[in-house]
Each structure stands twice: as structure tokens, then as C-alpha cells.
Amino acid sequence: xxxxxxxxxxxxxxxxxxxxxxxxxxxxxxxxxxxxxxxxxxxxxxxxxxxxxxxxxxxxxxxxxxxxxxxxxxxxxxxxxxxxxxxxxxxxxxxxxxxxxxxxxxxxxxxxxxxxxxxxxxxxxxxxxxxxxxxxxxxxxxxxxxxxxxxxxxxxxxxxxxxxxxxxxxxxxxxxxxxxxxxxxxxxxxxxxxxxxxxxxxxxxxxxxxxxxxxxxxxxxxxxxxxxxxxxxxxxxxxxxxxxxxxxxxxxxxxxxxxxxxxxxxxxxxxxxxxxxxxxxxxxxxxxxxx
Amino acid sequence: xxxxxxxxxxxxxxxxxxxxxxxxxxxxxxxxxxxxxxxxxxxxxxxxxxxxxxxxxxxxxxxxxxxxxxxxxxxxxxxxxxxxxxxxxxxxxxxxxxxxxxxxxxxxxxxxxxxxxxxxxxxxxxxxxxxxxxxxxxxxxxxxxxxxxxxxxxxxxxxxxxxxxxxxxxxxxxxxxxxxxxxxxxxxxxxxxxxxxxxxxxxxxxxxxxxxxxxxxxxxxxxxxxxxxxxxxxxxxxxxxxxxxxxxxxxxxxxxxxxxxxxxxxxxxxxxxxxxxxxxxxxxxxxxxxxxxxxxxxxxxxxxxxxxxxxxxxxxxxxxxxxxxxxxxxxxxxxxxxxxxxxxxxxxxxxxxxxxxxxxxxxxxxxxxxxxxxxxxxxxxxxxxxxxxxxxxxxxxxxxxxxxxxxxxxxxxxxxxxxxxxxxxxxxxxxxxxxxxxxxxxxxxxxxxxxxxxxxxxxxxxxxxxxxxxxxxxxxxxxxxxxxxxxxxxxxxxxxxxxxxxxxxxxxxxxxxxxxxxxxxxxxxxxxxxxxxxxxxxxxxxxxxxxxxxxxxxxxxxxxxxxxxxxxxxxxxxxxxxx
Numbered sequence: 002x003x004x005x006x007x008x009x010x011x012x013x014x015x016x017x018x019x020x021x022x023x024x025x026x027x028x029x030x031x032x033x034x035x036x037x038x039x040x041x042x043x044x045x046x047x048x049x050x051x052x053x054x055x056x057x058x059x060x061x062x063x064x065x066x067x068x069x070x071x072x073x074x075x076x077x078x079x080x081x082x083x084x085x086x087x088x089x090x091x092x093x094x095x096x097x098x099x100x101x102x103x104x105x106x107x108x109x110x111x112x113x114x115x116x117x118x119x120x121x122x123x124x125x126x127x128x129x130x131x132x133x134x135x136x137x138x139x140x141x142x143x144x145x146x147x148x149x150x151x152x153x154x155x156x157x158x159x160x161x162x163x164x165x166x167x168x169x170x171x172x173x174x175x176x177x178x179x180x181x182x183x184x185x186x187x188x189x190x191x192x193x194x195x196x197x198x199x200x201x202x203x204x205x206x207x208x209x210x211x212x213x214x215x216x217x218x219x220x221x222x223x224x225x226x227x228x229x230x231x232x233x234x235x236x237x238x239x240x241x242x243x244x245x246x247x248x249x250x251x252x253x254x255x256x257x258x259x260x261x262x263x264x265x266x267x268x269x270x271x272x273x274x275x276x277x278x279x280x281x282x283x284x285x286x287x288x289x290x291x292x
Numbered sequence: 293x294x295x296x297x298x299x300x301x302x303x304x305x306x307x308x309x310x311x312x313x314x315x316x317x318x319x320x321x322x323x324x325x326x327x328x329x330x331x332x333x334x335x336x337x338x339x340x341x342x343x344x345x346x347x348x349x350x351x352x353x354x355x356x357x358x359x360x361x362x363x364x365x366x367x368x369x370x371x372x373x374x375x376x377x378x379x380x381x382x383x384x385x386x387x388x389x390x391x392x393x394x395x396x397x398x399x400x401x402x403x404x405x406x407x408x409x410x411x412x413x414x415x416x417x418x419x420x421x422x423x424x425x426x427x428x429x430x431x432x433x434x435x436x437x438x439x440x441x442x443x444x445x446x447x448x449x450x451x452x453x454x455x456x457x458x459x460x461x462x463x464x465x466x467x468x469x470x471x472x473x474x475x476x477x478x479x480x481x482x483x484x485x486x487x488x489x490x491x492x493x494x495x496x497x498x499x500x501x502x503x504x505x506x507x508x509x510x511x512x513x514x515x516x517x518x519x520x521x522x523x524x525x526x527x528x529x530x531x532x533x534x535x536x537x538x539x540x541x542x543x544x545x546x547x548x549x550x551x552x553x554x555x556x557x558x559x560x561x562x563x564x565x566x567x568x569x570x571x572x573x574x575x576x577x578x579x580x581x582x583x584x585x586x587x588x589x590x591x592x593x594x595x596x597x598x599x600x601x602x603x604x605x606x607x608x609x610x611x612x613x614x615x616x617x618x619x620x621x622x623x624x625x626x627x628x629x630x631x632x633x634x635x636x637x638x639x640x641x642x643x644x645x646x647x648x649x650x651x652x653x654x655x656x657x658x659x660x661x662x663x664x665x666x667x668x669x670x671x672x673x674x675x676x677x678x679x680x681x682x683x684x685x686x687x688x689x690x691x692x693x694x695x696x697x698x699x700x701x702x703x704x705x706x707x708x709x710x711x712x713x714x715x716x717x718x719x720x721x722x723x724x725x726x727x728x729x730x731x732x733x734x735x736x737x738x739x740x741x742x743x744x745x746x747x748x749x750x751x752x753x754x755x756x757x758x759x760x761x762x763x764x765x766x767x768x769x770x771x772x773x774x775x776x777x778x779x780x781x782x783x784x785x786x787x788x789x790x791x792x793x794x795x796x797x798x799x800x801x802x803x804x805x806x807x808x809x810x811x812x813x814x815x816x817x818x819x820x821x822x823x824x825x826x827x828x829x830x831x832x833x834x835x836x837x838x839x840x841x842x843x844x845x846x847x848x849x850x851x852x853x854x855x856x857x858x859x860x861x862x863x864x865x866x867x868x869x870x871x
Binding site: 092094097099122123125126128129130132134136137138139148149151152153198201202205211 | 654
């Protein structure tokens with residue numbers, strides 16, 4: 002689908018890489034290394050000088066990056082580096098937290114999402130989200146997948162049935178559950194539950210799929226299935242995945258962003274970040290020397 | 293002091309480590325005494341609850357079982373008859389002892405001046421002016437249980453204990469000794485049927501006529517108030533009113549005539565009773581509720597009396613200042629009030645808790661509100677009663693009366709205590725319980741569920757409606773169960789806002805609009821208080837107190853069991869483990 006060979010030539014030093022693909026900014030580690038593989042549709046999400054505070058604690062510092070349409074972008078970094086916070090900023094899930102402040106801009110499809118009159122619900126409908134722990138609702142499997150339609154007010158039985166089937170097929174769960182769609186979703190195994198959550202997230206046909214460590218609560222076999230699924234969904238959706246597991250990032254993503262202490266340290270083509278990291282922090286992290 | 297190197301040197305593998313002989317294995321260190329303390333406290337609590345339940349259960353169950361009637365001959369020659377109720381040992385006063393003859397006195401003093409005595413339920417209140425009597429054992433000459441002693445429950449004056457001397461069935465007079473008992477029972481049943489029919493005519497049919505008379509009068513009055521008495525509308529209505537009045541009066545006359553005929557017929561059936569001393573009492577057969585030869589009953593007959601008394605208790609209206617008859621209106625009132633209370637308290641409590649937990653910005657103000665709500669639960673319930681009377685009945689009800697029932701004034705409709713105001717007062721009393729339980733239940737809904745729903749593009753309200761509330765329902769039900777249990781057992785505030793000793797009408801009947809929330813009602817809790825402490829004779833009320841308590845506990849238990857069953861079904865449905 003997306004040839005790896007498409008990536009732009011050689012690795013450039015950060016300071017010289019302030020071209021069309023990205024820009025470099027000042028920072029404690031001598032600036033962000035920035036050189037991404039462009040997707041076929043250009044930028045979809047554009048983050049500019051984004052900073053975030055929980056009360057008096059600053060969690061994100063001056064993040065500037067963009068996510069390419071149709072590609073899988075991985076956010077990696079040690080615990081507490083702000084990768085989940087950044088992910089949750091994309092669909093404004095952080096709004097739920099009291100005492101949150103932000104500065105900077107995040108654009109989705111060239112619209113600033115941090116404006117007072119933005120339709121947050123509409124935004125979230127365009128960004129499906131999958132959480133760390135599978136969180137199916139205590140309803141039947143079919144009702145779980147149909148939930149986004151329900152809140153949209155779509156009641157046409159045919160539409161709902163078709164959507165449920167399509168989403169479950171896309172999430173590679175259809176064959177396992179087609180005979181028990183009316184059974185409780187809580188009776189599924191952990192891996193199946195997580196795929197059900199993915200089905201639920203894509204049922205509303207979003208543009209973006211945000212995944213917050215979707216495999217951290219799963220066993221290796223279930224993890225492999227989810228990874229297969231992500232690979233399968235590549236191109237249909239723009240996927241942003243937060244992961245702790247560097248092998249996973251290397252396996253599934255096109256671009257990888259390494260974050261550390263709330264700052265974006267290095268962002269670029271996954272293969273390059275893992276094989277030839279420029280920033281010494283990145284290098285230490287991906288080689289397993291810390292983190 | 294140890295040398296530093298000895299401290300620093302790690303112990304060799306295999307060298308025995310010092311084991312503390314006390315520390316770990318000490319009883320107090322293992323918490324054993326505390327465990328005993330906790331277990332003991334729990335046991336004491338459980339024992340008290342079970343002891344109480346057992347006491348109520350045993351006394352309540354035994355009350356209606358027919359007891360034998362003993363004829364007691366005293367030393368001074370007096371004879372009395374009654375049901376032995378209970379025995380106790382007491383210390384008679386000096387003047388009592390000195391009035392005894394030599395031998396008895398000595399015997400009593402030999403026992404440390406303690407004497408046994410027995411309480412007899414002698415009945416015959418109309419003849420004796422008392423119906424319970426203590427008989428000390430030293431007065432007793434002889435005790436026997438003659439088979440011809442009857443225990444006769446009457447509509448008025450409580451039971452009569454004595455013999456049947458003579459009966460008159462429609463001019464046919466039979467002496468007691470020649471009387472076939474089966475025939476007496478037959479005739480008594482027919483007479484009871486007549487009594488019920490007379491009552492049905494007087495209370496039911498004539499009551500209905502009165503209801504329509506009153507309705508017509510009020511309709512006319514409201515026209516008079518709207519258009520004035522000089523208007524043509526009023527004149528026309530007055531014409532219609534008079535015609536309707538005449539018609540209703542004719543119906544009344546006919547019904548009264550029917551009742552009169554029945555009463556005349558009834559007067560032909562009489563029974564002459566004789567108490568154990570030979571005093572006679574004549575009464576109509578229809579005045580007898582139940583009669584049985586107390587000392588001549590087989591087990592089956594005793595059970596028959598027992599069952600018939602229970603069914604009377606559960607289905608009939610009270611007689612004799614509530615000390616006899618049934619408590620059906622009180623059961624109904626308690627039940628209706630508790631249901632109304634639940635209907636009123638659930639939405640209020642849940643909405644308040646939803647706002648506090650889900651919408652309000654958590655801060656000092658919300659904390660203050662929360663603490664205040666918790667403190668509301670500690671306000672004495674009588675205060676709620678006063679508030680309910682002042683606010684609900686007088687202010688709210690008074691306004692409703694002025695707006696909608698002006699033609700009935702000055703008689704209040706809603707402007708006085710009633711079922712609705714009682715339920716609302718108790719709802720106010722129990723709303724903190726529901727709020728606290730609902731808040732707990734809402735807090736227990738995992739954040740991941742809410743996030744999952746919000747991430748699907750659901751609004752906050754959709755999330756609450758579809759995800760949070762269903763999951764919190766079992767917890768909310770728990771709060772509702774607690775509220776109902778508290779409300780059903782509350783009496784003090786109800787005495788101010790609508791409970792009465794004897795309510796003439798049930799809150800539900802066949803007159804439009806069928807449910808009359810403004811009516812005062814009877815309540816089992818108040819019934820207990822009234823029978824136990826307001827009756828002319830507390831001894832007479834005592835069995836009723838136990839039976840009514842048993843019934844109240846059973847009713848609350850039943851309602852709670854239903855709610856718990858519903859909650860468990862919900863719990864299974866939503867897979868909620870806690871609460």
C-alpha cells in the first residue's frame with residue numbers, strides 16, 4: 002500500500018531540516034529532529050507550539066508536529082512523557098479534567114480544534130478512540146458497536162445492522178461473534194473485547210483512530226492480532242497509536258515520535274528513528290539503555 | 293553495643309537468623325483480641341435483632357390461637373371465668389398479707405412473702421367494667437374447665453365469656469341445654485350475613501347517595517360563586533339541582549326502607565347469655581362476630597378459629613377503638629404511602645445526586661451542599677412533620693383549595709393532612725439517603741466507561757443516560773430500599789400530616805377520580821401506638837400491638853424483598869459486582 006521506499010532520502014541534521022516536511026525548534030536537547038514520511042493525502046492533524054498544564058504542572062512543552070493522512074503514527078517514550086496526554090488532546094478528551102490549561106494550536110483538517118465554539122462532539126465523532134484497557138459497555142456485542150449510531154440518533158435497523166457487520170468485519174471480529182451478537186460483550190476475552198472497542202470506534206466511520214496503548218492489557222497472541230488489524234486498517238484511517246512497546250511501534254507505524262519529559266525529541270520515519278536515531282536520548286531509548 | 297563490622301557484615305547463608313519469640317506470634321500482635329472483640333460485638337448485635345424478631349414473631353403468631361376458659365372459684369366464694377393470659381410472681385403489700393387468715397399468711401411468709409398470680413381475661417366489660425383481672429394464687433379455691441363455657445366475640449363491648457342460656461330464632465325459643473350447637477352456628481352465620489348487608493346498605497349504597505348529594509350541592513355552589521345567585525344560569529342549575537335532589541332522596545328513602553326491613557328481621561334473632569355468676573345479657577345474634585366453646589375444641593377447630601381470626605385481621609376494618617377487628621385500612625394506607633414515597637423520592641434524590649456528582653463543579657460550595665444533605669438525615673423526624681403540616685398542608689394545600697376547591701371551603705380538601713402530604717413529607721425525610729446512595733453509585737461507575745462513551749461522540753447527557761445511569765441503577769435501588777424501609781416505619785411526622793386513628797374511607801374507591809390523595813389514612817405504625825398506648829386498656833391492646841408489629845415488619849420485609857429482587861436482576865443485567 003504505502004511503499005517504505007517512498008521515504009525521503011537521507012537523514013538530515015535537525016537544524017537543516019526546517020523545510021516543507023517540518024521544522025525544528027529550540028529545546029533542551031538542541032531541537033527536535035524532524036523528518037517524516039509524507040502520506041498520500043498530506044497533513045491531516047497539525048500541532049503547533051502546543052503546551053499543556055495540569056494546574057501548575059506543565060505536562061507538554063511546545064510540541065510542533067503533524068500527522069499524515071492515512072499513515073500510522075506512533076508516539077513512544079518512557080512513562081510520564083506526555084504521549085497519552087498529547088493523544089487525548091487530539092480529540093479533546095482532556096476537557097474532562099479540572100484545572101487544565103493549554104496554549105498553542107491543534108488543527109484538524111485545517112480547523113483549529115481549540116476554539117470555544119468548536120463542536121467537540123462532532124470532533125470526537127471524526128476521531129474514534131481505543132483505550133488502554135478494553136472498555137466495552139455492559140450491553141450486547143451488537144449494541145456496543147451500534148452505540149455511536151445510537152447517540153447519532155440513527156435508528157434504521159438496516160443501517161445499524163450493516164454498520165455493525167462492516168465494523169466487526171473490519172475489526173476482524175465478525176467470524177468469532179456473528180452467532181452471538183445479542184450476547185453480553187463482557188463475556189468476550191480481553192483481546193476480543195479490545196477488537197470490539199476498535200469496531201465500536203470505527204463504526205461511526207471516523208477519519209482518525211486514536212489508540213492509547215491498545216495492547217498493554219493483552220497477551221502476546223491477542224497483541225499480534227491487534228497489530229495485524231492495525232496493519233489492515235492502514236490507509237483507511239489515519240491512526241495515531243501510543244505505545245510502550247518499541248517493537249510494536251517499529252512493526253506497525255510509518256512515522257514515530259519520541260517524547261521525553263513532555264517534549265517532542267525526535268519525529269520521523271519509523272525505520273530511520275529506530276535504525277539511525279539522531280538525538281542521543283532517542284538512541285538511548287530505542288536501544289533499551291533507559292526507559 | 294555491637295562492633296560496626298558485625299552490623300555491616302551480611303549474615304552468612306545457612307546461619308540461623310534471630311527469630312523474635314514474641315513479636316510475630318504474640319496474640320495482640322496478630323490482632324487476635326481485636327478479632328474476638330469484633331466478632332463479639334457482631335454477635336451481640338445479631339442476637340439483639342434476632343431476639344427482638346423472635347419475641348415479636350412468637351407473640352404475634354400466638355395471639356390468635358384460642359385459649360381455654362377457666363372457671364375459678366375463690367376462697368371467698370366468688371366465681372369468675374376467663375382466659376388465663378400469663379403468670380407472674382409478686383410481693384403482696386403488708387395490708388394484703390395481714391388481711392389473710394393465719395394458715396395462708398404463714399404459707400406465704402414461708403416463701404419469702406412471694407406469691408404467684410395469674411392474669412385472667414374475663415371479658416364482659418359491659419357487666420364488670422373491667423376485662424382483665426389478676427388473681428393471686430392464695431385466693432384460689434378451685435379451677436375447672438367446663439365444656440359449656442363459650443367465648444363469644446361481639447361487635448361491641450369486646451368478648452363475652454359465659455354460657456348460652458336461651459336463643460330465639462324467629463319466635464322459636466330454645467333453652468341453652470336443648471340447643472343443637474350446629475344450628476346455632478348456622479343461624480349465627482346467617483345473622484352475620486344480615487349484619488354485613490345492613491352495613492353494605494348503610495355505608496355503601498347510602499354512602500353513595502350522600503356522595504352524589506354532596507357533589508350536586510358543590511356543583512350548585514360553584515355556579516353560585518361564579519355567576520351569582522341572581523343569574524339565569526344559577527336558576528336553571530337550581531331547577532336541575534332540585535329535581536336531582538328529589539330523585540336522590542327517593543333513592544335514599546328506598547334504601548333506608550330496605551335497611552329498616554332487614555333490621556326488623558334481625559331483631560327476631562336473639563340470644564340470652566349468662567356469665568359464670570348468672571348475670572344475664574341479651575343481645576342480637578347478629579352482634580356476635582364469632583363464638584366457640586373454648587374448652588371443647590378439637591385441634592382442627594382451634595386451627596379453624598385461628599385462621600378465621602387472621603383473615604378477619606387482614607381483611608376487615610377495626611372495631612372497638614382499634615383493639616379488635618382487622619387492620620386492612622392500615623395495611624393499605626402503609627402500602628400506598630410507601631409506594632407514593634418511593635415514587636416521589638426516587639426522581640428527586642437521583643436528580644439531585646446527578647447534578648452534584650456529574651454536573652456541579654466540585655468545590656467548597658458543593659462540599660457544603662453535600663454536608664448539609666447528610667445532616668438533613670439527622671434532623672428529628674417530628675421537625676419534618678411540623679414542616680410538612682405548615683408548608684405542604686397549610687400553604688400548598690391551602691392554595692390548591694382556594695384555586696380548585698373553592699366551593700368546598702371552609703372545609704379543607706388538600707388544606708389538611710392527607711396521604712399526598714404524608715408521602716411528600718417522608719420523601720423529604722428520606723431524600724438524603726437516596727442522594728448519598730446515588731452519589732456513591734455514580735462514583736463507582738468506572739471512568740473508562742464514561743470516556744468510552746464520550747469518545748464515541750456521545751454528549752454528556754447521552755453518556756449519563758445510556759451508560760452511567762444504567763450501571764448505577766442497582767446502587768440507586770439500594771438507596772431507595774433504605775429510604776422505603778425508613779419511611780414505612782416512621783410514625784411521628786405522620787401524626788401531624790395525615791395519619792388518623794380511624795379513617796372512614798380508603799384513599800382508593802369507585803368514585804371519580806378513584807385515587808383520593810387528599811384523604812387522611814391509617815398507618816400500621818400509628819396503629820401500634822394507638823392500640824398500645826391510647827386504648828382504654830393497654831392489656832387489651834397488647835396482643836394487637838404484637839400482631840400489628842409482626843405485620844408491619846412483614847410488610848416492610850416484603851416490599852424490601854421485592855426491591856432487592858429487582859435490584860439483583862438489574863445487577864445481573866449490567867454485571868455490576870458491588871453494592
